[in-house]
Each structure stands twice: as structure tokens, then as C-alpha cells.
Amino acid sequence: MTAFSGQVAIVTGASGLLASGVIPEFRAGGARLALTCGDDRLYQRFPDLQDDPYHLCLQNHDLSAPTAADELARKTRDAFGRIDVLVNIVGGWDAGAPVHEMTLDTWETMHRLNATVPFLTSRAVIPTMLDQRSGVIINIGARPGLRSSGNDAAYAASKAAVLRLTESMSEEYKRRGIRVNAVLPSAIATGDQYGADPHSGVTPTQLGRVIAFLASEAGQIIHGAILPAYGTKF
Secondary structure: OOOOOOOEEEEOOOOOOOHHHHHHHHHHOOOEEEEEEOOOHHHHHOHHHHHOOOEEEEEOOOOOOOOHHHHHHHHHHHHHOOOOEEEEOOOOOOOOOOHHHOOHHHHHHHHHHHHHHHHHHHHHHHHHHHHHOOEEEEEEOOHHHOOOOOOOHHHHHHHHHHHHHHHHHHHHHHHHOEEEEEEEEOOEOOOOOOOOOHHHOEOHHHHHHHHHHHHOHHHOOOOOOEEEEOOOOO
16 A cells, blocks of 8 residues: 555645655655646646546636635545645745845735745645544745845745744644644755755755655654755755
């Protein structure tokens, strides 16, 4: 039996770089997938997915819209009957300006993409997980969420919010069958070869393996972790 046989995993931001390392781990593990993406890169990376009946793809699905996360949870339940894993990958990065030069739009966009979206998606799937008395939520943090290096206040603050959200949800639900953890990548290398030069950042494949571990039975005792995944870059 494979690690995720019979399970259903939601992966948001499925057309992005990090998801390119996450999706193969869950597919190889036998999971049925519900994916959200903003463009057609998903099927460019995984053309065989188009003929795979064990996946659901919501394209151009804006999860920052108030009802979109609820729709995602509902469509996933309708298609597969359950929700076992949520990997919150949707996010954004905007940095380079000090606070006095930062626009309100930058501040609000970073918080909407990096903090509000995982809040909304988690809130949408938790009732199903509570009914099942089982589930895993994995958020994507970032090193600046622990300590900013400057000129990234909006991004760093939004990622700090992700970490506090992770810790709070873990405390609220760990005795009710739901595990909540976060992974903190460093720079993600654009090459996807395992064992790439560690000074170029960690690869999507390497991060996908860490996320799959946290979602698997092997990670069942891990609750509220803020797990650095920096390689040797930092």
C-alpha cells in the first residue's frame, strides 16, 4: 500500500514552482488530488494529468475571493467524498523597498496572498476534517517570517502571520485529529534535479519530499512545527 492510498489532497498554487515538486509526491503515494491554479502551466508540466480521473483541477480560481475557498472544499468533497490533506502553497513575494517607500497596495497584497488565503482555505476544510477526526494542513512559511533582513516588511510580516496561524490552529485541533505544521523554505532553485548545488537553494523535489513526510503517517506525531528547510544556503 502506498503512503496516501485512498486519501484526498488539496494542493493550492498547483501551477507554481514549489507545487512541481509536491504534486509528484502525492501522485506517487496514490492520493487523489484537488488542485487550484491560475494558468495552464500545470498541464504543461504534467500533461498526463489531463487524462487522469483521480484529480480535480480548478483553473483561474482566485482563493482570495471570500467564497472561493468554500467552493474548493465543496467541489473536492463532491468529487472524492473526503479531504485528508491541505497544502497551502498559494503566495506571493514583493520586497526591495523600505517602509516609508512602500505602498499600501503592496502591504495589503502580501497579507492577502500569504496570510488571508491560507486562513480561508484552512477554515473551509477544517469542518470536513473534524467530521473525519483526521486531517493534515501544511502551510508554507519563509525565513523572513522569523527574522527580517530589511526592505521586506510586508512580506516578512505576512509570513510571520502564517507561522502564528499555524501554531494557533495546531493548538486548537491537535486533540481533534488534525495536524497542522509549516515548512520554511529558503530560496527555491529553478532546477529540479535532486542534489543540485546547495548554494543555489533547495529544489522543489527536495521540498516536496519534506511536505509529503509531514503529511504521511511517518509524521503523525509532529504538531505545530515550524520546520526550516534551508539547505546550506543560510
